[in-house]
Amino acid sequence: MKTDVIVIGSGQAGIPLATRLASANKNVVLFERAALGGTCTNYGCTPTKTMVASARAAHVARTAGRLGVKVIGVEVDFPAVVARKDAVVAQWHEGIDKRIADAGERLTVIQSHARFVGTKEVEAGGKRYAADTIILNVGARPIVPKVPGLEGVPFLDNTKLMALKALPKHLLVLGGGYIGCEFGQMFRRFGAEVTVVDHHGHLLAREDEEISNALEEVFRKEGISLQLGTEVESARKDGNDVVLRLKSGKELRGSHVLVATGRRPNTDDLGCDAAGVKLDAHGFIVIDDGWATSVPGVYAVGDATGEPQFTHTSWDDHRLLYERLVSRPSHGRSDRVIPYTVFTDPQVAGVGATERALRAKNVEFESATMPFGYIARALELDEKAGTMKILIDPKTEQVLGARIVGSEAGELIHLFAALMQAKQSVRAIVDMEAVHPTFTEGVQALVMRLPRFALKT
Ligand SMILES: Cc1cc2nc3c(=O)[nH]c(=O)nc-3n(C[C@H](O)[C@H](O)[C@H](O)COP(=O)(O)OP(=O)(O)OC[C@H]3O[C@@H](n4cnc5c(N)ncnc54)[C@H](O)[C@@H]3O)c2cc1C
Numbered sequence: 337m338k339t340d341v342i343v344i345g346s347g348q349a350g351i352p353l354a355t356r357l358a359s360a361n362k363n364v365v366l367f368e369r370a371a372l373g374g375t376c377t378n379y380g381c382t383p384t385k386t387m388v389a390s391a392r393a394a395h396v397a398r399t400a401g402r403l404g405v406k407v408i409g410v411e412v413d414f415p416a417v418v419a420r421k422d423a424v425v426a427q428w429h430e431g432i433d434k435r436i437a438d439a440g441e442r443l444t445v446i447q448s449h450a451r452f453v454g455t456k457e458v459e460a461g462g463k464r465y466a467a468d469t470i471i472l473n474v475g476a477r478p479i480v481p482k483v484p485g486l487e488g489v490p491f492l493d494n495t496k497l498m499a500l501k502a503l504p505k506h507l508l509v510l511g512g513g514y515i516g517c518e519f520g521q522m523f524r525r526f527g528a529e530v531t532v533v534d535h536h537g538h539l540l541a542r543e544d545e546e547i548s549n550a551l552e553e554v555f556r557k558e559g560i561s562l563q564l565g566t567e568v569e570s571a572r573k574d575g576n577d578v579v580l581r582l583k584s585g586k587e588l589r590g591s592h593v594l595v596a597t598g599r600r601p602n603t604d605d606l607g608c609d610a611a612g613v614k615l616d617a618h619g620f621i622v623i624d625d626g627w628a629t630s631v632p633g634v635y636a637v638g639d640a641t642g643e644p645q646f647t648h649t650s651w652d653d654h655r656l657l658y659e660r661l662v663s664r665p666s667h668g669r670s671d672r673v674i675p676y677t678v679f680t681d682p683q684v685a686g687v688g689a690t691e692r693a694l695r696a697k698n699v700e701f702e703s704a705t706m707p708f709g710y711i712a713r714a715l716e717l718d719e720k721a722g723t724m725k726i727l728i729d730p731k732t733e734q735v736l737g738a739r740i741v742g743s744e745a746g747e748l749i750h751l752f753a754a755l756m757q758a759k760q761s762v763r764a765i766v767d768m769e770a771v772h773p774t775f776t777e778g779v780q781a782l783v784m785r786l787p788r789f790a791l792k793t
């Protein structure tokens with residue numbers, strides 16, 4: 337069958353590209369081998385942030401005494417938490433189904449695995465489909481680290497953990513990155529014992545030390561055990577327990593293990609060789625600044641490209657690639673800033689470079705830091721944990737990087753992201769009147785800690 341456009345994968349870029357192209361009178365075939373909506377909707381952002389909200393409610397109730405409110409007997413109804421999560425995911429599915437229906441007859445959705453059998457030809461469900469334009473939005477899946485014995489214990493990934501019917505007694509988390517931190521704190525707040533193990537010396541290894549430290553302090557206070565800078569040598573099952581043996585000889589015993597050690601692209605079963613689509617050494621699809629692969633007319637978007645693995649990045653890939661496909665000018669991958677947020681409590685949000693990265697490249701910078709607890713709003717709400725950091729270019733006053741660990745950090749970081757995208761001086765934040773009492777006042781105070789913006793006598 338010949339069509340105008342083939343989209344493989346219904347992730348954060350695949351569905352909007354397929355539906356918008358169909359609405360623009362292209363005949364589109366969208367292939368999806370699992371649930372429509374991909375990782376974010378089914379096993380990622382939507383379910384986790386829904387469950388994080390329940391975990392926070394439990395935490396706020398348990399600690400309400402600090403605000404002079406007595407709460408007696410906080411109990412987490414884990415099946416109810418899971419049911420609420422499933423209901424929110426179902427609500428998203430309704431939205432996806434409507435969007436696909438609204439795209440009309442030009443869009444055909446085929447629930448099947450698709451793989452290349454030629455340059456511009458794919459096979460799915462025993463049939464062949466060809467198109468001049470093919471878009472790959474195949475996403476990624478968990479990496480299973482080479483730990484002897486791990487394959488033999490029934491370890492969990494993010495999908496399996498969220499499908500549990502009962503709360504684990506003691507969750508061992510392998511990996512202290514995004515998933516390890518979000519799930520680790522969430523399950524601790526639900527009432528499980530939690531131990532996080534990472535071979536790096538800090539949680540969120542890519543961050544500057546003081547950023548990781550701020551989160552580690554909170555985790556330790558909440559009773560999460562951190563085993564950092566240590567290798568897991570082997571794993572084994574012992575009765576109902578799972579045991580991780582560390583290189584030091586120490587053994588960690590838990591009821592369940594979550595593996596959260598990064599995600600690899602879903603390209604090993606895509607038949608890229610048959611098409612001549614080039615992959616890098618880790619299996620990521622090699623693309624140019626305009627999402628074009630090594631085969632003219634074949635594009636790739638989202639997690640499988642090796643760009644930062646975020647929903648907003650994949651969605652933005654769709655927005656910018658669509659403009660190119662309909663011959664409207666658009667900027668490329670390199671001309672955008674990508675903010676991010678780890679949805680722990682406090683959140684950890686960032687944009688641009690870390691100090692470590694700037695130093696490694698010998699880039700000149702000025703920096704300022706400020707504890708989050710200095711903010712009036714933080715004091716009033718008793719949300720004092722965290723810290724903030726800004727790095728600017730001394731010549732242009734533009735932001736090179738910013739990090740916020742604190743309440744609503746994921747909202748606040750956009751102040752810096754917008755300035756960076758507009759390539760404007762951070763002076764705008766000094767000159768802006770910030771409403772009192774808001775967290776944004778604290779962001780302004782952070783910027784005014786840079787000596788050039790300090791109040792003068
Ligand atoms: C637990 C967790 C929490 C997360 N939380 C956040 C968050 O809070 N914020 C954020 O920005 N990001 C978050 N992410 C990351 C985010 O989910 C992804 O970056 C996002 O979903 C983008 O994915 P994508 O569009 O590249 O592809 P995906 O959404 O992964 O979709 C790819 C689709 O392609 C299908 N597919 C693959 N190969 C084939 C094939 N050959 N044929 C047919 N179909 C195929 C797959 O079944 C899948 O449905 C989280 C991820 C996880 C795992």
Ligand SMILES: NC(=O)c1ccc[n+]([C@@H]2O[C@H](COP(=O)([O-])OP(=O)(O)OC[C@H]3O[C@@H](n4cnc5c(N)ncnc54)[C@H](O)[C@@H]3O)[C@@H](O)[C@H]2O)c1
Pocket residue numbers: 481482510511512513514515516518533534535536539540541567568596597598599644645646676677678679
């Ligand atoms: N809030 C969000 O935006 C969000 C939430 C969840 C996931 N995600 C995305 O999903 C991606 C994958 O998340 P992730 O947490 O799996 O990966 P990650 O890259 O964030 O963290 C993986 C961690 O595992 C550690 N690690 C790797 N191998 C190990 C081993 N053998 N033993 C011990 N530790 C080991 C690494 O040092 C690292 O700290 C993230 O990078 C992110 O892009 C985003």
